[in-house]
Amino acid sequence: MLIYTIKRVLAALPVLGIVVVFVFLLVRLAPGDPATILAGDYATPENIQKIRTGLGLDRPIHVQFAIYTGNLLRGDLGKSLHSQMPVGQLILQRIEPTVALALSTLAFAVLLAIPLGILAAWKAGSLLDRAVMVFAVGGFSIPIFWLGFLLIYVFSIRLDLLPVQGYVSFREGLLPFVKHLILPTVALGMVYMALLARITRATVLEVLQSDYIRTAFAKGVPSRGVLFRHALKNAAVPVVTTIGVGFALLIGGVVITESVFALPGLGRLTVDAILQRDYSIIQGITLIFAFSYALVNLVVDLSYSLFDPRIRY
Amino acid sequence: MSGRTVTRLLAVALVAALAAWGGVASAQTVRAVMHAEVKFLDPHSTTADITQVHGYMVYDTLFSLDAKGQPQPQMVDTFQISPDKLTYAFTLRDGLKWHDGKPVRAADAVASIKRWAVKDAAGQKVMARAASLDATGEKTFVLKLKEPYGLTIRALAKEYSYVPFIIPERQAVQDASKPFEGEIVGSGPFMFAQKEWVPGAKTVYLKFADYVPRKEPASFYAGGKKANVDRVEFVVIPDQSTAVAALEKGEVDYVQRPHMDQWPLLRKNANIAMYRSDVSQMQIHPNHLNPPFDNVKARQALMAMVNQEEYLRAIAGDPENFRICHSMTGCAGWLETDAGADLLKKQDFEKAKQLMAEAGYKGEKIVVMAPSDFAPINAASLTTAAMLRKIGVNVDLQVVDWGTLVSRRGVKEPPSKNPGGYHIFHTFSGAAAVKDPWGHANISTACDKAWFGWPCSPRATKALNDLGQLAPGTDAFKKGLTEYHSALMENVTYVPLGEFFQMSAYRKDRLSGIPETPHTVFWNLVKK
Numbered sequence: 001m002l003i004y005t006i007k008r009v010l011a012a013l014p015v016l017g018i019v020v021v022f023v024f025l026l027v028r029l030a031p032g033d034p035a036t037i038l039a040g041d042y043a044t045p046e047n048i049q050k051i052r053t054g055l056g057l058d059r060p061i062h063v064q065f066a067i068y069t070g071n072l073l074r075g076d077l078g079k080s081l082h083s084q085m086p087v088g089q090l091i092l093q094r095i096e097p098t099v100a101l102a103l104s105t106l107a108f109a110v111l112l113a114i115p116l117g118i119l120a121a122w123k124a125g126s127l128l129d130r131a132v133m134v135f136a137v138g139g140f141s142i143p144i145f146w147l148g149f150l151l152i153y154v155f156s157i158r159l160d161l162l163p164v165q166g167y168v169s170f171r172e173g174l175l176p177f178v179k180h181l182i183l184p185t186v187a188l189g190m191v192y193m194a195l196l197a198r199i200t201r202a203t204v205l206e207v208l209q210s211d212y213i214r215t216a217f218a219k220g221v222p223s224r225g226v227l228f229r230h231a232l233k234n235a236a237v238p239v240v241t242t243i244g245v246g247f248a249l250l251i252g253g254v255v256i257t258e259s260v261f262a263l264p265g266l267g268r269l270t271v272d273a274i275l276q277r278d279y280s281i282i283q284g285i286t287l288i289f290a291f292s293y294a295l296v297n298l299v300v301d302l303s304y305s306l307f308d309p310r311i312r313y
Numbered sequence: 314m315s316g317r318t319v320t321r322l323l324a325v326a327l328v329a330a331l332a333a334w335g336g337v338a339s340a341q342t343v344r345a346v347m348h349a350e351v352k353f354l355d356p357h358s359t360t361a362d363i364t365q366v367h368g369y370m371v372y373d374t375l376f377s378l379d380a381k382g383q384p385q386p387q388m389v390d391t392f393q394i395s396p397d398k399l400t401y402a403f404t405l406r407d408g409l410k411w412h413d414g415k416p417v418r419a420a421d422a423v424a425s426i427k428r429w430a431v432k433d434a435a436g437q438k439v440m441a442r443a444a445s446l447d448a449t450g451e452k453t454f455v456l457k458l459k460e461p462y463g464l465t466i467r468a469l470a471k472e473y474s475y476v477p478f479i480i481p482e483r484q485a486v487q488d489a490s491k492p493f494e495g496e497i498v499g500s501g502p503f504m505f506a507q508k509e510w511v512p513g514a515k516t517v518y519l520k521f522a523d524y525v526p527r528k529e530p531a532s533f534y535a536g537g538k539k540a541n542v543d544r545v546e547f548v549v550i551p552d553q554s555t556a557v558a559a560l561e562k563g564e565v566d567y568v569q570r571p572h573m574d575q576w577p578l579l580r581k582n583a584n585i586a587m588y589r590s591d592v593s594q595m596q597i598h599p600n601h602l603n604p605p606f607d608n609v610k611a612r613q614a615l616m617a618m619v620n621q622e623e624y625l626r627a628i629a630g631d632p633e634n635f636r637i638c639h640s641m642t643g644c645a646g647w648l649e650t651d652a653g654a655d656l657l658k659k660q661d662f663e664k665a666k667q668l669m670a671e672a673g674y675k676g677e678k679i680v681v682m683a684p685s686d687f688a689p690i691n692a693a694s695l696t697t698a699a700m701l702r703k704i705g706v707n708v709d710l711q712v713v714d715w716g717t718l719v720s721r722r723g724v725k726e727p728p729s730k731n732p733g734g735y736h737i738f739h740t741f742s743g744a745a746a747v748k749d750p751w752g753h754a755n756i757s758t759a760c761d762k763a764w765f766g767w768p769c770s771p772r773a774t775k776a777l778n779d780l781g782q783l784a785p786g787t788d789a790f791k792k793g794l795t796e797y798h799s800a801l802m803e804n805v806t807y808v809p810l811g812e813f814f815q816m817s818a819y820r821k822d823r824l825s826g827i828p829e830t831p832h833t834v835f836w837n838l839v840k841k
Contacts, residue, residue, distance in 0.1 A: 031713070031733065033720035038353065040360030040474075044754055044764060045723055047432045051358075054491030082352040083512045084492055093511050152558050164558045165550055262550040262559075264514025271551075272513050275686070276352070277716050 001302065008301070012294040019290040020072065020283070024065055027279050033057070034081045034277040055081055068283070077287070078280035080273075087284035090269065097167045098265035100177075101257065102250055104185040106243070109192040114239065116193075117200025122227065124205055132197060139194025144253055148187040148260035155183060165262035188257040192246055199242045203235040210234075236307040244300030251289055341542040341840045343824065345567040346556045347833070350549045351516040354505070355492035356478045357429050362743075365476050366832045369534070370518050370545070371412075371499035372478035375403070375422060376470035377534035382647060382748070384470035385535035387527065388417070388479060388500075398461035405452040408525035411481060412504045419448035424485030426469070426477060431489040433475035435468035435752035464751055464781050471752055472534050473745040473831070502526070502540040502836045516547040518835070531828065531837045538836040545835045560585060560818060566840070567819040569833050572688065573630055579818045586821035589814050591831040592744040594643065595628060595693050596755065597808035598766040599737050603727040604673070606736060611672035612805035615737075616656045617665035618700045621811035627692040629813035638812045641756065641801050642794075643747035647785060652795040653802030657809070665704040676707050680728045681737045684715040693739040693810060711735075722765040738765070743831050744812075750777055750797070758806055766807065773800035 035052035036043075043051075052058050056067075071078055077087035120132035156164040162183055168176040207213065208231055216226045255267035266285055273281035304311045349363040356368030377387040386392065390406035409417035423446055430436030440446075444457040456465070469477055479500065484493040497505040503518035510516055526537035548565055550556040553572045559565045561582055570590065571579065579585050597615055599606035606612050625635035639657050642648035651658070679701060683694035698710045709728075713721070721733045728734040746753040758777075760769035776797035783790040819827060826838045 031717040031720060033723075036719045036723060037716055038359055040364070043360050043432070044434070044757075044762070046762070048723065050432075050490035054488060080512070083354070084494070085512060090512060094513070149554060152555065156562060157558055160562070164562050164564055165555050166548070166559075166564065259551050260555060262548070262552070262555055264511055264549070268551065269513055272350075275714065275716055277720075 001305070005298070005302065008298050012291075012298075015294060016287065016290055019287060020069065021065075023283050023286045024068060027277070027282050028061060028064075030277075032277040034279060037276050038082060077284040080281055081278050082276055087280050090281060091266065091284060091288060094264055094266050094269045096169060096265075097258070097263045098254055098267060100167075100170070100181060101184055101188065101254060101263060101265060104181050105189045105192060105250060105253075108185050108189040109196055110243065112189075113193040113196035114200050117197040117239075118204050118227070118232070120197070120201040121204035121208060124201075129201075132201065136194040136197045139190040139197075142190060144187050144191065144256045145260050147190060148183070148257065151183045151187055152260075167263045167265075184257050184261040184263060187260065188250070188253045191253060192250060195246055195249070196239065196242060200235070200239050203238045204231060207231045207235045233307055237304055237311075240300055240303055240307065244297045247293060247296045251293070342544040342546060343542050343567065343835060343838070343840055344546045344548050344565040345833070345835070346550045346559070346565050346569065347547050348570040350513055351510075351547060352512060353492060354497050355480075355484075357425075357432065357475060357480070357489060358492040360474045362473075362832060365473065366834070367505075367516070368476055368478045369501065369832055369834045370503040371497060371501045371505045372480060373409070373417075373499070373501045373538075374470070374476065374478055374534075375426075376466060377536075378470050378472050379532040379535040381532075384466045385529070385532075387535060388422070392466075398463075399458045401456040401458075401465060402449075403454050403456075406525075406527075409500055410523050410525075411500050412498050412521055414523070416451070417479065417500050418451055418482070419454040421482045421485065422479050423448050423454050424482040425479045428480075428485045428487075428489050429475055429477045433468075433471070433477070433752065434754055434757070435464070435471050435749070436475070436477065438462070438751060439465055439468050462781070463783075467749075468752070470534075471749070473743055473749070474752060474754065500524075502538045503545060514549050518545040518547075519543065533828070534830055534834070538834075540836055541838060542835065542840050557818075560820065563820060563823075566823050567817070567827075567833070569817045570815045571818055573634065573816075576634075576816060584820055584822045585818050587816045587818045588827070588829055590817040590829065590833065591815040592643075592645075592812050593689075593741040593815060594638065594641075594744075594747045594812050595624065595689065595739065595741045595810040597693070597697055597737060597739055597810065598722075598755070599805070599807075600725075600727075600735060600766055601768050602725050603734070603736065605669065605677070605679075608672040609803075609805060610668045611674060612808075613656055614665040614668035614672065614704065615697075615808050616802075616805055617661045617668060618704050619657060619808055619810065620660035621657075623700075624693055624696050624810040625813055627696045628689045628810075634816075635811060635813040638809065641747075641798060641806070641809050642750055643744055644812055646744070646748040648748055648750070648794060650794050650798045653799030657802070662704050669704060669706065674706070676705075678707050678709040678728070679737065680709045680711055680735045682718050682721060682735050683710055683712050684718045685712050687715045687718075689741065689813065690715075690739050693741075694737075697737060697739065725767070739810075741813075745831055751781055756801070756806060758801070758804060768804060768806040770800055770804035770806065773797060773804055773806065776800050 035048050035055060035057055039048045039051050079086055080090060116132050120129040123129050152164050155162045163180055166180055168180050170177040213226060213231060216230050255271055258265045258267040270285050347363055351363055351367050353359045353364045356364055356372060373388050375387060375389045376384045379385045388405055388409055390404045392401060392403045394401055405419060411417060430440040442458045442460050442462045444459045446456045448454045471477060481498055484495055487493040497507060502521055502524045504521045506517035506519050520540040520543050526539050529536040531537055550559060553575055556568050557571055557575045557578060560568045579587055599612055599615060601607060621637045629635040636644060638644035639651040639654040640649045681694055681698050683691050685691055698708045701708045718738060721735055722738050724731055724733040726734045742755055750756050754764045757763040758768045758770035758773040780793040780797050783793050823841055824838055828834050828837055
């Protein structure tokens with residue numbers, strides 16, 4: 001497994017290299033100029049040119065790329081063109097809310113979606129099954145921002161149970177930390193939960209119709225034993241794969257959720273950087289997201305062997 | 314130890330604990346959602362409003378404008394102008410300190426003015442006439458001019474665009490083309506809490522206990538600046554609905570310039586008050602360099618097609634939120650005039666069509682940029698597109714984001730030669746800028762050196778320079794103003810679309826005494 005892991009990590013390096021080149025070119029080819037935004041609305045063209053020169057944006061693109069990659073190889077993600085703070089420091093400042101939201105969403109979705117999917121498959125065709133499917137379709141169809149505002153209106157404004165916005169670190173108290181995460185987690189988790197519930201139902205249903213399950217029943221194994229000892233283990237691989245693939249979905253959703261609930265995370269940092277054309281931050285965060293995505297999928301691949309003894313690395 | 318002693322000790326401990334608890338709770342904090350987040354800490358680096366707000370919190374100015382629009386000394390104690398009006402001698406007042414405890418020196422002021430004047434239009438006009446600007450002592454400095462300039466003190470009191478904040482000399486001497494390096498150390502009523510700053514999330518200011526306010530009562534930006542609260546937090550809530558919900562629930566105390574759609578909701582809440590925090594003038598800016606708008610008749614056609622009320626309803630909704638204004642130099646101010654504005658006063662599509670034909674327009678595509686992420690400007694852009702279509706113009710409405718628009722508006726070439734080129738963009742200016750044509754970049758008519766759109770009118774440029782030498786309120790001044798405004802209207806430097814109001818909202822059960830300045834400043838307000 002160690003050799004496989006090393007091979008996968010090495011295979012990820014060219015991918016990250018392509019991401020570096022692609023994002024570097026993309027942000028510079030896109031319309032918009034950080035110097036004009038930095039200068040403000042009343043700035044004259046002369047002042048904008050001075051700022052552009054000061055930031056080194058008037059240099060040829062290959063020179064800018066050489067400087068960027070040189071810094072990157074030394075582990076330096078650069079400085080924000082606007083705040084002048086190191087990108088690494090900005091990411092560290094903002095990573096906690098995003099990780100907290102991603103983990104709570106993952107936990108919320110997995111803990112609810114998998115039992116619901118299993119129940120729906122176990123009771124296929126029943127009222128319960130239909131209810132779960134309606135719920136899943138709803139989860140897919142409701143936009144995150146709409147659900148977010150609805151939750152704020154009901155639980156914060158009307159019932160006064162939870163805060164409207166913001167983030168409190170777990171270091172400042174577990175209760176406020178949890179209270180601030182509940183609504184964003186539910187808003188972001190619905191779509192993820194819908195996806196997982198549907199996949200779990202379909203996979204378990206397929207496994208339950210297999211010959212070996214029928215054999216187990218014929219041998220007199222109790223229903224609970226058939227489900228937990230034989231069916232679920234074999235259904236786990238596609239579900240775990242979906243969790244990994246859904247990570248990209250989660251990153252996209254985080255951007256919207258963090259804006260609606262004013263969570264100071266990486267999603268909002270990304271949006272702000274794009275709107276402000278802050279090249280260094282866009283490049284740094286994209287690299288971090290690409291790395292995280294590669295890492296999550298590696299972990300997912302490695303976890304297959306836990307569920308399916310036939311898979312060995 | 315008797316039981317009574319134990320009881321007394323417990324009582325003392327309880328009182329101490331309660332006092333300590335009360336101490337923490339009484340640390341007064343104002344939580345505010347501003348219209349934008351603080352991104353740039355060098356107040357000379359950008360004209361962004363939010364950076365100027367940050368500047369007013371942390372730094373101080375030599376002079377400030379009062380409620381009557383008159384410059385009043387702020388950091389300056391006394392100043393003398395020589396009879397020939399060529400020498401200005403300034404003395405800083407006692408007790409001025411930087412947040413690191415060191416005294417503010419005249420050398421800091423001199424270096425700051427020089428740095429500010431590199432970029433600011435009003436500062437450039439002063440320094441273009443300056444023979445020297447030197448510190449003559451720890452607290453004294455002298456400005457010597459080559460020719461008299463009546464707007465010198467007004468320039469030093471400027472309250473928008475680049476405000477002449479005084480920063481430490483070690484930062485003022487750095488290259489003005491990029492933000493200065495080093496810690497943020499000001500001498501204003503609040504200190505910037507560097508360690509608590511999370512860009513995009515929170516900016517924190519702490520009361521500077523050693524700040525010595527002026528003794529005069531506060532008036533607009535002038536007079537005594539007293540920090541009555543211990544801490545001000547600018548909380549970033551990017552979504553307007555969420556910000557308003559947070560204000561309703563009391564999670565924040567103040568929301569600067571909430572979107573107009575949110576006003577009815579805010580007005581219904583008995584705990585929330587709203588006030589007019591700024592007035593803005595919307596403008597159509599044609600590109601004067603390219604056909605058809607290189608021809609003045611085509612620009613006049615834009616004026617003829619405009620009905621300000623239609624624009625303002627699209628931008629600001631109810632009539633109580635806007636006012637018709639045909640003065641390019643602002644209404645309800647010292648430069649209000651409608652001289653030469655006849656074409657703008659009455660919408661006339663036939664006249665506009667005729668003017669476009671006379672300008673040689675033959676149905677070419679006219680690129681109008683509309684920033685979909687900037688609601689008031691987008692509304693004005695869409696209205697212009699509709700009006701242009703009504704006068705038979707072939708409109709290419711290009712929907713962009715604001716970041717793209719501000720970079721594309723610097724493209725001089727026509728769209729046929731450069732895909733980034735354009736014919737028309739819109740923007741707006743605050744009341745302070747509109748009422749100061751000497752410093753307001755948008756209204757410059759200096760041809761190649763003018764603002765985007767590059768209007769060129771030697772007549773208007775001369776009239777503005779002449780006006781600067783005249784005493785306000787005199788007949789000569791009024792005549793000069795008429796000449797200047799007529800020249801602007803004749804040239805159609807831009808098309809003014811009237812003025813709309815920007816409101817801000819706060820919890821009236823918690824805050825009082827908010828200074829009604831365009832840049833919300835947090836001195837002198839009281840938290841209940």
